[in-house]
Amino acid sequence: MPEAPLLQVTDLVKHFPQGGGVLAKPKAWVKAVSGVTFAIHRGESFGLVGESGCGKTTVGRMVLRLIEPTSGRIEFDGRGILQLNRKDFGRLRRRMQIIFQDPYSSLDPRMTVEQIITEPLLAGGRPPRAERRRIAEELLGKVGLRGADLDKYPHEFSGGQRQRIGIARALCVRPELIVADEPVSALDVSIQAQVINLLQDLQREFGLSYIFISHDLSVVEHICNRVAVMYLGSIVELASTDVFSRKPRHPYTEALLAAVPFPDPHRNAAPFAMEGDVPSPINPPPGCPFHPRCRYAFELCRVEKPALIPAVEDHSVACWLNEDRGIE
Amino acid sequence: MSDCLLGIEDLSVSFGTPEGSARAVDRVSFALNRGETLGVVGESGCGKSVTSLSILGLIPSPPGATDSGRILFEGRNLLELKPKDLRRIRGRDISMIFQEPMTSLNPVLPIGRQVAEPLMVHCGLSNAQALAQAAEWLERVKIPAARRRLDDYPHQMSGGMRQRVMIAMAMVCRPKLLIADEPTTALDVTIQAQILSLMVGLKEEIGMSLLLITHNLGVVAQMASRVVVMYAGQVVEEAPVADLFDRPFHPYTQGLLRSMPRLGGRSAGHAHRLTEIPGIVPAITETLIGCKFTARCPHAFDRCREKAPDLFRIRQGQQARCWLKESPERRRADA
Numbered sequence: 001m002p003e004a005p006l007l008q009v010t011d012l013v014k015h016f017p018q019g020g021g022v023l024a025k026p027k028a029w030v031k032a033v034s035g036v037t038f039a040i041h042r043g044e045s046f047g048l049v050g051e052s053g054c055g056k057t058t059v060g061r062m063v064l065r066l067i068e069p070t071s072g073r074i075e076f077d078g079r080g081i082l083q084l085n086r087k088d089f090g091r092l093r094r095r096m097q098i099i100f101q102d103p104y105s106s107l108d109p110r111m112t113v114e115q116i117i118t119e120p121l122l123a124g125g126r127p128p129r130a131e132r133r134r135i136a137e138e139l140l141g142k143v144g145l146r147g148a149d150l151d152k153y154p155h156e157f158s159g160g161q162r163q164r165i166g167i168a169r170a171l172c173v174r175p176e177l178i179v180a181d182e183p184v185s186a187l188d189v190s191i192q193a194q195v196i197n198l199l200q201d202l203q204r205e206f207g208l209s210y211i212f213i214s215h216d217l218s219v220v221e222h223i224c225n226r227v228a229v230m231y232l233g234s235i236v237e238l239a240s241t242d243v244f245s246r247k248p249r250h251p252y253t254e255a256l257l258a259a260v261p262f263p264d265p266h267r268n269a270a271p272f273a274m275e276g277d278v279p280s281p282i283n284p285p286p287g288c289p290f291h292p293r294c295r296y297a298f299e300l301c302r303v304e305k306p307a308l309i310p311a312v313e314d315h316s317v318a319c320w321l322n323e324d325r326g327i328e
Numbered sequence: 329m330s331d332c333l334l335g336i337e338d339l340s341v342s343f344g345t346p347e348g349s350a351r352a353v354d355r356v357s358f359a360l361n362r363g364e365t366l367g368v369v370g371e372s373g374c375g376k377s378v379t380s381l382s383i384l385g386l387i388p389s390p391p392g393a394t395d396s397g398r399i400l401f402e403g404r405n406l407l408e409l410k411p412k413d414l415r416r417i418r419g420r421d422i423s424m425i426f427q428e429p430m431t432s433l434n435p436v437l438p439i440g441r442q443v444a445e446p447l448m449v450h451c452g453l454s455n456a457q458a459l460a461q462a463a464e465w466l467e468r469v470k471i472p473a474a475r476r477r478l479d480d481y482p483h484q485m486s487g488g489m490r491q492r493v494m495i496a497m498a499m500v501c502r503p504k505l506l507i508a509d510e511p512t513t514a515l516d517v518t519i520q521a522q523i524l525s526l527m528v529g530l531k532e533e534i535g536m537s538l539l540l541i542t543h544n545l546g547v548v549a550q551m552a553s554r555v556v557v558m559y560a561g562q563v564v565e566e567a568p569v570a571d572l573f574d575r576p577f578h579p580y581t582q583g584l585l586r587s588m589p590r591l592g593g594r595s596a597g598h599a600h601r602l603t604e605i606p607g608i609v610p611a612i613t614e615t616l617i618g619c620k621f622t623a624r625c626p627h628a629f630d631r632c633r634e635k636a637p638d639l640f641r642i643r644q645g646q647q648a649r650c651w652l653k654e655s656p657e658r659r660r661a662d663a
Contacts, residue, residue: 051516052487158608159372188371189543190605193587197602215516222589222602245592259521260591261546265569273521277486 004078005039006209007063007177012036012072014058018282028282032058034233035072037308040177045203045210047224047241049217049256053278054230056213060179063211064096065089076177094124097170101182103162107154113140113165114150120172139168142205143198160191164198171202179211184219196223217260221245226314229253232281232289235308239315249317252290288320296321332400333537334360334383334505339397341378344390350612352378354561355396360505365531365538367552367569369545369584373609375561376541380507382407383539384424385414401505420450423498427510429490433482439466440478443497450501465496469526488519495526502534509541524551545588549573554645557581560610560620563639567646577648579625580605619651629658 013035019027033055040046048056061067063074065081074081076092084092097120100106107116117139118132127135137147143164154162163183170178180199184192200223202208214220220227220241227244229237229252237250248254258272276293279285285292291301300320308318341353353375360366368376381387383399383406399406401422406414423446426432434442443465444458453461459478466474469492482490491511498506508527512520524547531538540551548555548569555572557565557580565578576582583605607624610616618633619625625632631651640653652659 051518160608188609189545189584190371190587191608193589193602193604194606196589197604200601217517218589218591221591255518257591259518261521261524261544261550263545263549263573263585263588263590265549265573267549273525274518275522277488277519278516 003041006042006044006077007040007211008073008075009039009059009063010037010073010075012059012062012074013070014055014062014067015070031233031281031284033062033069034284036230036233036235038228038235038238040209040211042176042209043203043207044226045212045224047220047227048211048213048230049215049220049227050230051215051256051278053232053281055233055281056230057181059230060098060181060211060213063177063179064093064098066098090123094120094173095175096177096179097173097175099163099166099170099178099180099183101185103159103166103186104154106166107162109154112151112153113145116154116165117168117172120169124173135172136168139171142171142202143168144194158191160187160194163187163195167195167198167202171206174206175208177209177211179213181213182215183212185214185216192219199223217245217257229256232278232284234289234305234318236290236318237316238308243315249311249315249322250290250319251294251296251321255293288318331361332359333362333364333402334539335398335400336379336383337398337400339379339382339399340395341375341382341387341392342395343392345613347613351395352561352612353382356558356561356563357397358556358563358566360537360539362504362537363535364554365540365552367548367555368539368541368558369543369548369555370558371543371609373560373612374558376558377509379558380424380509380539380541383507384418384422385409385411416450419446420501421503422505422507423501423503424507424509425491425494425498425511427513429487429494429514430482432494433490435482438479438481439485439493443493443500446497446501461500462496465500466493468530469493469496469499470522471496487515488522491515491519491523492526495523495530499530499534503536505537505539506531507539507541510543511540512547513542513544520547527551545584557584561612562620562649564621564650565646565648566639567642571643571646575646577642577646577653578621578650579627579652580621581648583624619649627652627659629655631655 012033014033015029015031017026018030036059048059050056058067062069081089081092114133114136117136121127121132136150140147140149145164184195187195212220212224224241226240228235231252237253245257248257255274274293279292287303288301288306291297306318306320308316311317311322337357339353339356340351342349342351356379370376394407440459440462443462447453447458447461463475463478471477471489471492512523515523542548552569555567555569556563559580565581576585586603587605589602605624610620618635619637622628622632637649637651639647639649641647
């Protein structure tokens, strides 16, 4: 029997109310996530990619219960987390942490680096101050900063260094799962490489699992073992990274990959520009969410939403074309 | 040379800060020919945006000050023009699109008015004529149902649509030069592809030149014919796009190209480690004697610390600011 997954997410749904008030009913519902299912194994990096508004960040936050799901199940290490009370969940929550995108707004400007990094410890056993300082110093070393930086404030650091501080904070309670929400998107190319390498080194050292949320396909391909592509609140394709860029099976993934400008001037095929915009998640189109922009769409796509089902081993697709044949 | 549309010569711009004067642009020179697309790449703080804002006289002064240099547009030095004369060029012969389409459009004016404005100011069209042309342009930049959306406000549109409005606004007077400062950075990749292909099409149609400022090497590879690489306020390398990607000379350019993960670059389950450029960009308030890249350079030797290198000619069309040109034996094979 294969090892049970570290995290199992089943049929996760989130609808945000829009408009309305304390007594008034909401005017509309933003269907941010509509039925997402996936599993993450120990030591794995799982990528969630998609364009803005596809629901990838909402999924990441629901896993940590920073946003409460509308419905669905989340199991961490075999235990359902949504029905846990505050105290029990607090204990479990130490095993999962988050790294945010913006290294500027995610650190309290009035706390020292030591206070920032060790704040998660205050929620648990509250080790004595000297011990906390020792832990903070060790963590700073792990993320490539110096012990002398402990008493500095966030404004004294560059963006890349601040992201390192955010990573040290996430590592502080020795988590098993880290949700990294666009951790390198705000960084310059040369600094981005430093942080990516750091995340990979730490994963090896601590046996971490990552949910890596990003819009940058090349970064996700580099760091992840498996990738889920999201569109308008649903996973449309889920595959191992090795086949993801070479043999995409969903027309959206295909278009997404084709749109990336390739850093090679000899490749003179201009990036393929797919027509149209992402539809509003308030009124998602009936049937397959991608059909209004899909160049292969036929009648069935307009009526019924295809399920995410395995096309070949380790490669699932939500597309009617894959029911009997691949995309040519 | 009549082929040259824009020539920046020896431009230095500095800003007064509490820590003293900080030089954001340090003796930058480059030229842009008619019909050409020149890419300017570099990371945050390298001076690429300040350079482009200087062209249009958009650097606030104080704290900004132009310390030296000339910006020649069709032979006239823009830095010496009276504000009135510069206004006549800005928005008509030279226009600009910015990174953030939300903050660069006026939130309280309907988009039709905003697109029509340059036509009324520069081309003397009447309100009705200008609005009619604005509608045409909005159609051209592929805004669906453009005629019905003339009275829409920017907040009613998506990011991609707003950037299309910006482009229409920049193009209505058929400029000779379009400066695009990170035009697609805030956009999703499929929308980016739409905007880039739109820009290529319009550029061909109007025959304008494009100064494309970006940090995205993929965008540069697809769009530009020549590239200027900036680091810490200086031009460190300039080359035709193929040479820059095939035979980058400056260690910084090489580092940038290597540090980037490439799609499809994963080999059978094993991702290679990215080559990082160690360290961080020096603060612009720091005074450095030698080459500004020394602290991060894998090849640095004594001379780099002692004296700042000039731009050396590497081959036809390519130059780099690096002492390795004179001491090629210092280049370590592995780095």
